[in-house]
Amino acid sequence: AKQTVGLIGLAVMGKNLALNIADHGYSVAVYNRSREKTDSLLNEAKDKNIIGTYSLEELVSSLEKPRKIILMVKAGRAVDDMISQLIPLLEPGDVIMDGGNSNYLDTIARCRMLEEKNILYLGTGISGGEEGARKGPAIMPGGNLKAYELLENILNDISAKVGSDSCCTYIGKDGAGHFVKMVHNGIEYADMQLICEIYSILKNVLNIEPPEFHEIFSEWSKGELSSYLIDITSDIFLKKDPETGNYLVDMILDVAGQKGTGKWTGQISLELGVPTPTITAAVYERYLSSMKEERVIADKVLKGPDKKANITVEDRTEFIESARRALYAGKICAYAQGFGLMRAASMQYDWNLNLGNIAKIFRGGCIIRAQFLNHIMEAYDKKKDLVNLLLADYFKEILNEYQDDFRKVVSTAVLSGIPAPALSSALAYYDSYRSAELPMNLLQAQRDYFGAHTYMRRDKEGIFHTIWTDDDIIK
Numbered sequence: 279a280k281q282t283v284g285l286i287g288l289a290v291m292g293k294n295l296a297l298n299i300a301d302h303g304y305s306v307a308v309y310n311r312s313r314e315k316t317d318s319l320l321n322e323a324k325d326k327n328i329i330g331t332y333s334l335e336e337l338v339s340s341l342e343k344p345r346k347i348i349l350m351v352k353a354g355r356a357v358d359d360m361i362s363q364l365i366p367l368l369e370p371g372d373v374i375m376d377g378g379n380s381n382y383l384d385t386i387a388r389c390r391m392l393e394e395k396n397i398l399y400l401g402t403g404i405s406g407g408e409e410g411a412r413k414g415p416a417i418m419p420g421g422n423l424k425a426y427e428l429l430e431n432i433l434n435d436i437s438a439k440v441g442s443d444s445c446c447t448y449i450g451k452d453g454a455g456h457f458v459k460m461v462h463n464g465i466e467y468a469d470m471q472l473i474c475e476i477y478s479i480l481k482n483v484l485n486i487e488p489p490e491f492h493e494i495f496s497e498w499s500k501g502e503l504s505s506y507l508i509d510i511t512s513d514i515f516l517k518k519d520p521e522t523g524n525y526l527v528d529m530i531l532d533v534a535g536q537k538g539t540g541k542w543t544g545q546i547s548l549e550l551g552v553p554t555p556t557i558t559a560a561v562y563e564r565y566l567s568s569m570k571e572e573r574v575i576a577d578k579v580l581k582g583p584d585k586k587a588n589i590t591v592e593d594r595t596e597f598i599e600s601a602r603r604a605l606y607a608g609k610i611c612a613y614a615q616g617f618g619l620m621r622a623a624s625m626q627y628d629w630n631l632n633l634g635n636i637a638k639i640f641r642g643g644c645i646i647r648a649q650f651l652n653h654i655m656e657a658y659d660k661k662k663d664l665v666n667l668l669l670a671d672y673f674k675e676i677l678n679e680y681q682d683d684f685r686k687v688v689s690t691a692v693l694s695g696i697p698a699p700a701l702s703s704a705l706a707y708y709d710s711y712r713s714a715e716l717p718m719n720l721l722q723a724q725r726d727y728f729g730a731h732t733y734m735r736r737d738k739e740g741i742f743h744t745i746w747t748d749d750d751i752i753k
């Protein structure tokens with residue numbers, strides 16, 4: 279008998295996805311460029327409905343028609359290599375799904391190219407890392423709708439579930455799925471950075487140590503902030519380093535890596551003219567973190583404030599609660615930016631994104647899963663064309679209530695010389711967004727002064743230009 283689905287690329291994600299698919303009763307044929315990964319998976323999965331193949335020809339001929347092939351290779355050239363090697367082996371109506379973190383612009387181009395050959399292409403974002411791939415990720419398929427329909431049952435079965443809801447929904451045509459996955463990762467960058475800044479503020483101002491951080495984050499995970507990221511953060515503070523006996527978190531070098539989806543989110547936000555300052559601040563801070571040597575030198579020559587904020591023992595609990603509120607408010611601003619970016623892209627690319635459904639599938643399997651996403655879902659259910667999440671009833675009320683604490687925590691960081699770029703950018707975003715007046719009157723005057731860029735007036739219609747150096751006119 280032929281196999282239901284083929285899977286190419288057996289590194290962490292591909293291997294676990296193959297096991298997950300097989301667990302749901304589908305037969306899988308697998309292939310990997312180098313044979314060791316195939317052999318080791320087969321060894322591990324002797325009792326599962328997985329067969330190994332050692333050439334693309336063998337893989338393709340082992341599959342039932344229309345063939346359904348999932349690519350889980352490294353994003354970029356490897357995907358193009360695989361597609362071009364598969365094309366001569368496939369027939370019209372066959373499906374290729376790319377489940378890696380491909381750039382959505384590549385996915386748009388691949389969709390178009392394959393459409394001409396009548397091969398159905400699906401660019402699918404898969405979130406949740408190794409554990410998600412194995413036990414149920416959030417799945418964001420975009421591209422050819424018919425391709426989605428052919429894979430729909432499999433994708434729904436292997437995805438994470440929240441209650442009876444599957445964390446998989448068709449996102450939109452061509453690059454929509456990979457776009458949404460990219461923004462998911464951008465939001466993830468911001469969410470993680472906000473948590474780290476709150477940790478840093480509490481650590482520096484209140485001298486909190488890992489065991490107390492464990493207590494604080496465990497407590498927070500029971501409330502509004504309840505989420506996977508808060509849970510793992512709470513766990514992290516318990517882990518001891520077997521070599522030194524110290525808390526492991528204190529032994530880890532403060533230099534952060536990245537793979538590029540956060541950077542893409544920042545780039546496209548500039549491209550589309552949508553402010554995502556908290557996401558980009560998070561990307562920049564990872565860059566800054568990698569300038570460790572420079573930072574160590576600068577630490578010796580550049581001054582900070584003489585003393586840190588002085589929080590008395592009686593005010594300690596209150597400040598920790600303010601930090602919690604600031605974190606939640608900052609998180610709301612970061613998600614508002616990410617969802618704003620998806621809204622703009624949806625219009626730009628004609629994707630007709632259902633932002634409520636997107637929040638819905640983010641609730642399980644993926645790294646940013648959180649209770650809070652229920653409120654985003656409800657906000658879009660209530661008002662499908664909501665312009666900004668900050669204006670939704672629930673978020674508006676929270677922000678109005680928490681904004682004082684938000685300011686208190688950001689200003690404590692600023693006065694104490696503790697960097698909090700994501701948190702302070704979130705507050706600045708909030709304040710800019712709610713400002714009926716911005717100083718762009720002066721900016722327009724400057725632009726008109728040096729570049730004759732013209733300006734509009736408050737009191738009458740039209741476009742104006744002034745000769746700013748002409749004394750008569752100034753008087």
Ligand code: NBP
Binds near residue numbers: 289291315377378
């Ligand atoms: P990697 O991104 O590390 O890719 C390794 C796989 O790509 C191996 O199977 C490798 O084959 C294959 N490959 C490469 Br590299 N170049 C190839 C080529 N020219 N032709 C054919 N195969 C090639 O694997 P991963 O971490 O499992 O991730 C897979 C995808 O899923 C990526 O796009 C990643 O960004 C995405 N993703 C990863 C995670 C995660 O947590 N790791 C989460 C979500 C999404 P070889 O064995 O012969 O070298």
